[in-house]
Amino acid sequence: MKSLTMDGFVKVLENSVNFAFENSDIPNKRVRFRWVVYNPEYALTSSIETLLANFRSDQNVDEMLNTDYRADLGLFISGRTYSNAYGISDIRQFEDPGTSHRHAVVSFRAMLAPRWTLAHELTHLLGADHNWCDNVPCNTCFPPTCNERNYCNHGYRFDAGELERKTIHAIINSNGLVRILHFSNPNVDFLGEPTGVYGDEPAYNAQIIRNTGCPVSAYVASPEVKAMISGPPKLCGGINGAFSETIYYANILQPAQGFPGQPPYTVSWWWNETGVFTYQAPDELLGTGNQITLTDVPACNYFTLHIRVRSDDGLYFTASKLIFTGLCEECQEERVVKTDDLLSGVRAIKVFPNPTSGEFTVEFHTEGEPDDALIFISSMDGKIRYDLGRRLISKGVNRILLDLKDLPNGLYNVHFVGARQNFTAPVTLQKSKP
Amino acid sequence: MKKIALLAVVALSIICCEKEEVWPFFQTWKGPQNYGQVHAIRNGEIWEASASGHFFSTSDPHHCAISFTAFYPDSILSVVAESFGFSNVPVAVGSYKIHLSEVLSPAWYDSLRCLYVLKHDDVVITEYRPDPNVESNRVWVDAIDTVAGTISGRFDVTLLKDPDDTRTKFPRTIRFQNGTFTARHWP
Numbered sequence: 061m062k063s064l065t066m067d068g069f070v071k072v073l074e075n076s077v078n079f080a081f082e083n084s085d086i087p088n089k090r091v092r093f094r095w096v097v098y099n100p101e102y103a104l105t106s107s108i109e110t111l112l113a114n115f116r117s118d119q120n121v122d123e124m125l126n127t128d129y130r131a132d133l134g135l136f137i138s139g140r141t142y143s144n145a146y147g148i149s150d151i152r153q154f155e156d157p158g159t160s161h162r163h164a165v166v167s168f169r170a171m172l173a174p175r176w177t178l179a180h181e182l183t184h185l186l187g188a189d190h191n192w193c194d195n196v197p198c199n200t201c202f203p204p205t206c207n208e209r210n211y212c213n214h215g216y217r218f219d220a221g222e223l224e225r226k227t228i229h230a231i232i233n234s235n236g237l238v239r240i241l242h243f244s245n246p247n248v249d250f251l252g253e254p255t256g257v258y259g260d261e262p263a264y265n266a267q268i269i270r271n272t273g274c275p276v277s278a279y280v281a282s283p284e285v286k287a288m289i290s291g292p293p294k295l296c297g298g299i300n301g302a303f304s305e306t307i308y309y310a311n312i313l314q315p316a317q318g319f320p321g322q323p324p325y326t327v328s329w330w331w332n333e334t335g336v337f338t339y340q341a342p343d344e345l346l347g348t349g350n351q352i353t354l355t356d357v358p359a360c361n362y363f364t365l366h367i368r369v370r371s372d373d374g375l376y377f378t379a380s381k382l383i384f385t386g387l388c389e390e391c392q393e394e395r396v397v398k399t400d401d402l403l404s405g406v407r408a409i410k411v412f413p414n415p416t417s418g419e420f421t422v423e424f425h426t427e428g429e430p431d432d433a434l435i436f437i438s439s440m441d442g443k444i445r446y447d448l449g450r451r452l453i454s455k456g457v458n459r460i461l462l463d464l465k466d467l468p469n470g471l472y473n474v475h476f477v478g479a480r481q482n483f484t485a486p487v488t489l490q491k492s493k494p
Numbered sequence: 495m496k497k498i499a500l501l502a503v504v505a506l507s508i509i510c511c512e513k514e515e516v517w518p519f520f521q522t523w524k525g526p527q528n529y530g531q532v533h534a535i536r537n538g539e540i541w542e543a544s545a546s547g548h549f550f551s552t553s554d555p556h557h558c559a560i561s562f563t564a565f566y567p568d569s570i571l572s573v574v575a576e577s578f579g580f581s582n583v584p585v586a587v588g589s590y591k592i593h594l595s596e597v598l599s600p601a602w603y604d605s606l607r608c609l610y611v612l613k614h615d616d617v618v619i620t621e622y623r624p625d626p627n628v629e630s631n632r633v634w635v636d637a638i639d640t641v642a643g644t645i646s647g648r649f650d651v652t653l654l655k656d657p658d659d660t661r662t663k664f665p666r667t668i669r670f671q672n673g674t675f676t677a678r679h680w681p
């Protein structure tokens with residue numbers, strides 16, 4: 061069996077966070093990881109608290125984050141194990157903590173499934189917090205700090221599919237291992253149950269990550285200019301599938317002084333169905349400016365919204381956003397089957413092997429009557445790389461064999477869009493060198 | 495102009511008269527004692543926690559670390575509330591002075607140091623480090639049992655809250671007196 065390279069492994073770690081963002085409806089937020097082998101002056105010690113204190117005060121680390129890598133956050137992946145801890149994190153608790161709250165430590169043993177400790181520690185640095193005191197039976201209330209600490213939202217536990225489910229920031233012990241790769245969000249369901257709640261004590265970590273993503277990404281100016289499109293990832297999300305006018309915004313993160321891509325910027329907005337833009341027909345120009353208002357549904361099932369940005373110094377850069385329209389009223393008659401008990405309860409989604417050198421299988425279990433689903437594969441920039449069209453999804457276990465061998469190495473998402481259920485599964489393509 | 499100056503003085507005096515709010519420490523459960531225990535007087539009250547040691551390090555066999563952990567009570571999940579401990583303790587019977595520097599530095603990395611952290615599971619709420627003005631901060635190693643893999647001793651240490659933490663209102667100073675511990679090696 062081919063062993064995974066460090067680069068590949070770090071990509072999988074990175075994707076675990078980005079996949080959680082996607083699952084939780086946190087649009088236009090992505091983390092990018094760079095890794096470096098680091099032998100600090102201090103020992104890794106048996107105390108994870110001491111390691112974090114050392115890491116936080118380490119001037120070499122500051123230098124690496126601020127200058128060498130221009131990184132906003134620093135994660136120390138320790139090869140040691142620690143009693144009573146898989147990780148430790150400072151937490152972003154203030155409106156503007158500056159860069160004093162940008163450090164976390166994760167033990168090598170538990171970064172990915174089933175604890176998702178890396179995504180957990182990293183997003184504490186974005187302000188996400190544990191489940192509320194009364195979201196029993198885990199979080200012990202500790203007045204008077206309980207309300208002091210919680211300036212926004214929290215993790216969540218709930219019952220779904222006959223099991224108690226825990227979002228990434230719900231506390232678990234060493235026996236209750238399994239978390240779902242979701243941040244709490246009252247608007248996103250898991251097996252038919254909402255993954256968060258509104259109210260005086262909201263469980264809505266997705267919201268806080270949406271809010272803090274941009275300020276945290278401004279901790280250190282990147283050498284690269286970056287553009288993002290913000291706005292809803294699907295149109296007509298309401299009960300009847302009615303369309304309402306929707307605004308999308310161009311977010312441009314300026315590069316550090318002296319790097320190309322300086323403001324002011326001119327932005328043009330485009331859309332098409334392929335995700336590959338040449339700025340001529342069939343690509344359609346929607347308008348110019350820092351925002352665009354969609355006044356109708358451009359295409360059924362999905363389309364790609366795209367911005368092309370020109371900086372003052374003549375650099376062109378782009379951003380794309382894949383938008384689902386399959387729920388829109390005007391797209392309903394295109395569906396083959398249209399009943400209320402279509403494909404529901406997609407569960408036990410497995411992708412194997414992952415990473416893959418080309419062929420891989422997506423396996424999942426569904427309940428309810430057969431349904432057809434659109435299946436396509438996108439790259440991380442939102443472009444559709446493979447469109448497999450409609451496939452019949454039957455009740456029970458479904459296995460679909462897919463092949464990425466013609467695509468370059470990297471990360472891809474497999475999308476299943478059914479009438480009532482959709483899901484996205486990440487897959488890493490890592491072809492061995494010829 | 496005069497009026498403005500007067501107003502400013504009044505506002506200041508009101509702030510000065512306000513009694514500073516101090517939060518109590520968390521209610522804690524001392525946790526499982528299968529790797530050891532610690533007992534001390536913290537700011538005049540009894541404080542207990544579980545203990546574990548880490549010695550037999552291949553890279554540094556002459557030093558060990560001793561960790562104390564207390565948990566939130568009534569929690570089936572053992573959520574960590576406090577973590578306290580000493581690092582770079584010589585594995586030899588004796589009396590040792592704790593490094594007195596508030597500033598974390600390479601000198602601190604190599605010296606006998608101590609750190610007390612208030613936590614919620616993996617989240618740091620605030621940190622305390624040894625008070626650099628208290629010369630008597632000390633840890634005593636009284637016995638080492640290489641067969642059982644245990645170390646026991648005493649400590650007396652005064653710590654100051656992280657000066658950068660202006661938000662939490664836990665006591666600025668913590669004094670641990672008459673601390674006694676026994677800790678078994680945690681692998």
Ligand SMILES: [Zn+2]
Binds near residue numbers: 180184190615616617
């Ligand atoms: Zn946590």
